[in-house]
Structure formats: structure tokens, C-alpha cells
Amino acid sequence: MLKKLFASIREYKKDTLLSPFFVTMEVLLEVTVPMIMADLIDRGVEVGDMDHIVRRGILLVALALCSLLFGVLAARASARASAGFAKNLRLDLFHNIQNFSFSNLDRLSASSLITRLTTDVTNVQQAFMMFIRMGARSPAMFLFAMIMAFRINSRLALVYVGVIPLLAGGLAWIMFRSYPIFERVFQTYDSLNLVVQENLRGIRVVKSFVREDHEVEKFGAISNALYRFFVKADRYMAGTMPLMQASTYACMLLISWLGANMIIAGDMTTGQLMSMITYTMQILMSLMMLSMVLVMVSISRAAAGRIVEVLDEVPTITGPVDGVAEVADGSIRFQNVLFSYTGDASSPCMFDTDLSIASGETIGIIGGTGSGKTSLVQLIPRLYDVTKGAVLVGGRDVREYDLTVLRDSVAIVLQRNTLFTGTIAENLRWGNADASDSELEWAAGLAQADEFINRLELGYDSHIEQGGTNVSGGQRQRLCLARALLKRPKILILDDATSAVDTATEAEIREALRREMPGTTKLIIAQRISSIRDADRIIVLDDGRIDGTGTHDELLATNAIYREVFESQTKGGDFDVNG
């Protein structure tokens, strides 16, 4: 997992390696200071040698300045390394996601991908910086300080051998006990957020059922659970400081007592005793820092795992290397197509479909939820790949085309469609980046969107908010349609793309398409019979199979499902007047 993750370090490898190096140098200098200090006291102060004091003093200041330099260098290197690492990680993630197919996207949902690219990367970045600085600093500090202490007085240094396992054991116990509780804390946090989020989304329901108190109670229960878990976990964590103090104090007392005895016995000097006390601090602090690094790294482990999962995800659809660069015409053929979203041929959602559509035909598709309408049309621009059989566009298997070429020729207006932050013109130009203003107007005109665009103060320069939330559903659908028309595709697929447009306007759209794009093959999925009754042919889908094909009149005469739908709609049908 780490190997995959660290592959994103790339050009920041130098900084990544330099920062532990600089840190180690800094620590090395820091650790020699108390030793020289002991010498300054023993051979300078105690015997009254001013020269020695000055000489040692200059050396010490020089050491401290060097250590400062290394410290600054280490900080800069680690800052650059971690920021660069995060940059590359985000880039790699984003690049890989761009290559994802629809089935990749279905498996890893959008919201989870967003979390991975934002929060998770930030957490990993912090842990990485901690790792290359503190991860080097604390072991180095521990090691060097230990060596120094043993060199000064190995018998006295044995005190550490007694105290350190106690401290390390204590810290490990705290981590071991609190970690699982923290997991619960995070889960509870998620449920708390969920309650707030659902409450905000459903505030109309809450208020109209007068359920405010009920919601407060629900929130209170989770809030209390969060309180309980958090207190429990933090009670363990709060033991860290006292444990650390207890260890320090124990060392101080032992070293004072034993050290004093040794000094009296003439085995040690006062200066050495003072430096031993400094080393005690350094050793114990480094242990505590190490435990913090471990906690940080283990918390970010989950985030790292989620990131690697995205990096490891293999795009299921890629275009061939030398793909066919032109789509001959708008004809479509399905040959024994079997399709399953999971790729498992035993539970398909489309069975043995054979279908031939001539270039320029208008096809209506109708059928209940789950009948396979959307699956059928999504195979044409290769948003999914068939499990068995083949789909041919312009006489060639879709898998032979260059993906961009294929998708530029096959425009699909998705059921769940979206606009992006920017002006209306910018959004429309997604269909064709080089489209002139008059082309924009042409497309908007066909989609019956020109009227409302012109009514806007800024017209085509009006701002669209994220997701297109500042226009109505019907307007959004018409903009999405115009955007697709700008491709001037050979095949146009409308997947229930005008459901929020009123029937009259929808009829005008159909009429405009017939007039202006006669050569384009059109596939129209709809719930309303009125949307497709004029089509050259209508396909009735049921449970993943084609139940019938024909014109409106033919199907009325021969197809039971079609007749049933028709009757229900004319009897108690639509009266749809949404703008």
C-alpha cells in the first residue's frame, strides 16, 4: 500500500530524503550540547578557568546556530516534500478518475471520491510531514541521547532501562485502549452529521408534521452518545501527560539519589549530573513524540487505504490505441447483446438483444422501471461495455473507435444531468468548444431554450450556479439538450431528457429536431406516450427484453404492455404544465 502511495512523491524525492537527514543533523548537534555543557561546568566553572568557559561557550553557540540552520532547512524540505506529495497524489487521483468508466464510478460513488480527494489527501499530507520530520526526530533523539547518557555514566543510565519500558508500556496501553473507542467516536460523528443533514434537507417535512421536538430528541440521543464515547476515549488520552510527568519525576529522583551518591563517591561530577538530567528529558520527550507520530500515522492509515483503492482501480473501458477516427453514419446494430452491470453473465439486466436501426431513424423507447431502457442506450456511446455480443455504430463495433470520436458522434442526454458553474454560453460550449454565438443560438432555439435565455438580464452570459440550481428543472433540461445538440451528432439519445418540460414545449422540441436534424438518428426514452407516438418505430422493453417493435398504431394493435400504458395515460393521464 505504501509503495503505491509513495510512488506519487516523484520530483520531491530529494526533499523527502533531505528532511530526515537535516533533522538527524539537528538532533545530533542538539544532543552534544549538554555534554559540552557538562565539560564547561566541570572544567571551567568548578575550577575557575575563564578561558575554558569562553572557548566552550563559543563552541556551544556555534553548535546551536548550526542546529538552528539544520532545523530551518529540515522544515523547508519537509514543507516542500509534503505539499508536493499531496499535489502529486491529488493529480494522480484526479487523472485516474478521469479515465474511470461509468461502472468504475458506480462502484466508487461520487461523494466518496470527493472525500478521498479532499479530506483524505489532507490527512495523509499531514501524516506524511509528521512522518518525515518527527518520524526521524524522535528515534534519532532517543538513540543519540541514550548513547550520550551511557557514555557519561553507564551505571546511572541503567535507570532508563527501568523507567522506559514502564512509560512505553503505559503509552502503548493508552493507545491500545483508546484507538477502538476513537473509531466509535468517528462513526458517531458521521451519524450526527447525517441527522443534521437529513434534518436540513427535510425541514419542510419536519415542520409540516410538527416534529421539531422529535428531531431534537433524536439529535440529543446521538449527541449524548458522542459525548460518552468521546469522554471515554479522551479519558485514556488524558493519561498521557501525567504518565509522562510521573516517568520524568521518577527518573529525576533516581538520578538525583544515585547521582549524588556517585558524586560523593567521586565517580561522577556535578556537570555530568546536570547533563544526565537534560538527557532524561530528551529521552522521555522523544518517546512521547514517537507515540504521537504512531497515533497520527495510524489514524491516517484508513485515509491512505481509501486513496490507494482509487489509485488501484483499473478503468474498465479504454479506447483502442489506434482507434477508428470517423463514424461513417448513424446506423446502430445490436448483435446478441447480453449486458449486466456487474459483468456477471448469469444475472444480466439485458438478454439476447438483437436490433437494427437505420441512419436517420427516430426510435421511441418505452418500458417500466428496470426494463433496461437506460442500459440499452448507454451501450451505444460505450458508457458501459456489453457483457456478450456486440454493438455496432456506423457498421463497426463501438470498441474499435477512438472513444472521443465515438462519443462526439453519439450525443446522449442523461437522465441525471448537470450543468457546471459558469455562464450559459460556457456551459453550452461543452458540446463544441469552438461554437460561434450564432451556433449557440441555433442549438438553444432547437431546444426551445432561447426564449427564457433571452428573458434573462445577461442572456447567454447569465451565471449558472453549481449543478444548475438557479434555473428550473425544465430549463435545466433544455440547456442540457442544447449543449448536446451543439455536437451536431450522428446519433442523438434522449434518456427521459424532457420529463420536466411541459408537453407543448416538448412537442415543439420534437418538431424542431425533425426539421433541423433530419439525418441524425434519434433515440428517445420517455414515460409519456405522447413524447414518442410520432416516432418511426417504437421499442417496448420489459424486464431486459424487447417485448415489441413497431409504429404506434401497430403496437396498439399487437402489444399488450403498450396498450395498457396508452390506456392508463389517456384515461387518467398527464396534465403536465411545468415550464
Added chain:
Amino acid sequence: MSMGRGGGRHNPAAQGRIRMDKESLRTLRRVFAHIGDGYLGRLVLAMGCIVASALVSVASALFLRVLIDEHIVPILLAGSRDLSGLASAIGAMGLLYIGGVASSFLYQQMMVSISHGVLRDIRNRMFFSMQRLPLRYFDTHATGELMSRYTNDADAMRQMLSQSIPHVFSSLLTIVFVLTAMLSLSALLTLVVFAVVAVMFFVTARIGGKSANYFSKRQKVLGDLNGYVEEMIDGQKVIQVFSRESAVRADFEDRNEQLFEHTDLANRYGIVLMPIMGNLGNIQYVLIAVFGGMLAMNPSFSLTLGGLASFLTLSKNFTNPVSQISQQINSVVMALAGARRVFRLIDEEPEEDLGHARLVKTDGQGDCRENAARSGACWAWETTGENGETRLVPLAGDIRLQGVNFAYETDKPVLHDVDLFAKPGQKIAFVGATGAGKTTITNLINRFYDVQQGRILYDGIPVQDIRKPDLRRSLGMVLQDTTLFTGTIMENIRYGRLEATDEEVIEAAKLANAHGFITRLPDGYQTVISGTESELSQGQRQLLSIARCAVADPPVMILDEATSSIDTRTERLIQEGMDRLMEGRTVFVIAHRLSTVQNAQAILVLEGGRIIERGDHDDLIAQRGKYYQLYTGMRSV
């Protein structure tokens, strides 16, 4: 570790340098008022423990002097081997240490329960206040923004309470104690310490200021990038359909590079501060050793070797808290900005409710009419007249709008002079284009919003005079956007009436035509659904929301028919369910289905916030007006 997605949009540093201003102080006082409210005892205890713990750490440093000057040196000089004095000194110190560790333990535990407790209280209060806000507030505030009060802001407050504030307090104490101790040992050496601390302040001010500046810029760029990522990943399928991958990629690369540069700059200054501070501490240590050594050699300065040893340790204890305070103050100010947003939400003006009429159950006295026959209960409005006498008005479901004008924003009127009445049991259909004002009328009836001119009468009582909870309880709503909550299906239907029995819930589900699909689910009514994701189809969610309304059994219903694409079979189930639900009730329906309109006693055609036509289906067809055009699917030119 941050619990939420750090957008950084509310970063106070974005407004310039981080500073403790009057507003922050007021917020801080309020935070303390919250602590005082129920946690005062624990707080006092914690403070006491902090004092004790700080004293012990100073005593620990001073002990070195005692050890060296009063025990080791005299013994060395005297050449005696009597260690009993030393042993008892160490024993006494040991006891002191035990006290120190105990008080530190106690204070840490206290702070845990105080900080989490206060936070829970504030969180609960915030949610409580939020539930009482008018709908306008929710319509004008983004969900994400409100969410971040519960995540980012609350989390920052918790850290401030559990860490920053006790740290600042203990650092301040330590500074005072250590300074006193240092002065008692050597005033001259204390000057050296001051000199170094002055340098530290200078460096912190210079670098820290820069870093805060870059940091706020970085937060902004990070927020922008995260927003971009959110939008693009959300629209990923559209990106692919339009083969825009490489364009989006290039765009992202630009933004990502920008973020890198800002992060690098911010970190360069931010992170560098720590090693500089640490090493300045080392330099100070060295300087003291050198100067102290010189002083110690000269008896006229009365600094002993032991005194020097103590001073060295003290000086370390002095610089740490100084840099601690400057760091913590920053995070306190940041957290206070979050606290201010939290308090602002708590202080937000709640939904106004001056109504006094209450919905009461009567024992069949008075005129109960059909709703008694249906639900077996008989409801009435209990109003209090000016002379204080109470009066019972039977709940019938008679609703009248008289000369109603309304605007969401003052200069953009949405409704003009709307008059309408619905007699008990009548079905009123609203027809018109999006934005014609259909939903607005329903928003006014249940008082999500209040009329600005004109009035609405409910069984003859102005709706403002009815207590909101009672008003809304009498009105059932099925909205187009079917919101469900995470929980079982049973719980979701019961949301309509919390005291409904399982049987009543199932009965309602049957009435709404939802029973069939529910029983086909593996866990039936106990199937857990989540509010935001969709295990259920749109149509099934609609059926559940109809069942939820059915279990509430209100005399008046407001229905917003769904336009979203639902397959014909489910559509028919919904239709039947709705029709059964509407039976015998006064119904306002925003209609999209022909059958609904045909069955309505009155159809109101709205355009631009005015009622332009009214009548039943046949009348309106005969009029050959707007309705006729809509009906025949033709559009006026």
C-alpha cells in the same frame, strides 16, 4: 484531526491579521458563561490543579539547587558520608511529585469532562434553536454552511476548551512562577532570558504575521480547489459523455499547482517557526551556561553552582510557555470565530408564533361533520375571545384567502391579490407554469411564510391566531420532493403520527398502496432505508410519503403531485393511493395529472402570481382560455 471537510471559507485570518478584538472577548466571556453553567465546580477544581501542577514543576527545578548546594557540596566539603539529609530531601520531593502528578491527572480528567460536556450542551442548544427557526432561514442558508457549524466550528471550540484555554492558563501561571524563581536566583541572568525572549517575540511577530497571511490565502485556494473537485466529480459522467476529460484535467492541474505554491509558502513560514523557537531556546541555554558560569565563579554575585543548575532548568521552562501562548492565542481566536457563528445560530430569531387557538379533541359536542366519521375523533379549535371566554369552533377544513399579496424578497412580488375559498371536503387544484405561485400559496396556508397583505381564514379563524404546531398538525403535506429519514420503513411511516401502533402504520401503508412493495422487501417493514441514498425507487418513496401522511390523518391536505418520471404501473398505484387519501378531506393539490384536475371542485389557473381563471373542468373548457390551451396541449403565441 478535523472531523469535517475543511473548506476554510470561514477563516478569520482571511480578514487580515489574527487579532483578539472586543467581539472575540465578548464571545470568550459567553463561552465561560457556558462553562460556569453546570461545570463551575469542576472548573475551579481544574484551575486549582493547574496551579498545583505548575508549582510542582517549578519546585522540581529549584530542587536541583537544594540537591547540589545543600547536600552534595556540603557532604563533599565535609567529607562525611551521612546521606540521611539527602534521603529525606529526596523523599520530600518524591511526595511533592506524587502530588504534582495527581493534580495533573485530575486536571486533565476534569478538562475532558468539561470540554465535552460544554460542547454537548452547546450542540444540543444549537440544534434546538435551529428547529425553531422559520423556513425562510433554511431557504436562505446553504446546507453545507449550516452543517459546518456542527463539524468545523464545534470541533474548533472543543479543542479550544480542552487544550488551548488550559494551556494558556497554565502557561501564564508557569511564566509567573518561573519568573519569580529566576529572579530569586539571579536578576542578571534573568536579563539574559529577557533578551532572548525579546528576540523570540520579534521573530514570531515577523514570521508569524507572514505565515498567517499566507495561511489564509492557502485556505482560500484549498477551499476553491475542493469546491472544484466536488463539482467535477459530481458531474463526472457528463464530463465523459462530452469527452471533456483532458480539458478538465488541465484545469485541475492549474488549480492544483496554485495550491501547491500557496501551501509551500504558507508552510515555509509556518513550519520554520518551530525549529527557530526550539533552537533559540538552545542558544539561550548556552548563553546562560556561559554567563552563569562566569557569575558562579565570582562569589560577589551570590550565584551558586546549584543555583545555576536550577536556573538552567527554569529557563527551559520559561521559553516553552512563552511560545506556547503565542501559538495558542492564534487557535483561540480562530475557535472564537467559530464560536461566534455557533452563538449567532443559537441567537437567531425563532419562528414567530403569536397564535393562541389550539386544536383540541372534543367529546362529540358541537358539529363534527365528516372528519369524525372518518377518524373517529372529533377536533375543534379552542379560541379565547377578548373577554377571556373560550369558544370551541369545530374543525371543518374551511379555508379562505382574501386579497393576499406576498413577496419572498420585498421588491419581487410573487402573489397579487389572491382570493380563494375551499369548503370542507372540497378539492382545489392549482394549475399553472413553474413560478406562477402555486407552491407559494401552500406555503402561506401552513405558515411556512406569512402573508404581507390580506388574510387567510381557517374555519373562520385568521391563521395567525392559531398556534403553529396545531395549525400544521391539521394540515397534511405530501411534497414532490419526498424526504425520508434514515431508519426503518415502519419508523418512516410512523413519522406522521408518533403514537401510531404497528397495525395503524400497516393500515396506512395499505391505504397508500405501499403495503405491496414493502412486504416484498426482504425485511418488510423493518427494512432500514437511508434518507439520502436511494435503495428505493422514486415511486416507492412517493408511496411511503403518502402512507406517512395517511397515518397522520389530517382534515386538510396539501399535495404536490410529482412530475418526475415514474413508470406507469407505480404511477397508477400512487394515483390510487392519493385518491384514497384525498377522500373526504379538503385538499389543495398542485396538479399535474388530468384525473386530479377533472375530479376537482375548483380549478385555479395561476399565471404570474394571479388567478386568471377559475371554475371546474367543464366550465374552463367552455371558456376556451388558458386552461383550454393547456388542456389541448397547444400553447398561446
